[in-house]
Amino acid sequence: MKWTDTxxxxxxxxxxxxxxxxxxxxFVELMQWVMALPEFDDNPKHCxxxxxxxxxxxxxDEV
Structure with missing residues (x-):
């Protein structure tokens, strides 16, 4: 997953x-949670x- 895979x-x-x-x-916590996802693989600087x-x-929308 990349940052664009919202x-x-x-x-x-x-x-x-x-x-x-x-x-x-x-947003700080959200960014940390996204980066902790096992499928996530992108540069934090791209966020x-x-x-x-x-x-x-x-x-x-999902919930």
């Missing part, structure tokens, strides 16, 4: 953190606020 990341986060409210996860917002929005 829906795939959102699905994985929903599976790994089923009790988390995606609206309450701050920005827009990508994190897209991941968070997809996650909200």
């Amino acid at each position: 829906l795939e990341i959102a699905i994985a986060l929903a599976d790994v953190h089923p009790d988390a409210d995606p609206q309450r996860v701050n 920005g606020e827009r990508i994190l917002e897209a991941i968070q929005a997809a996650w909200i």
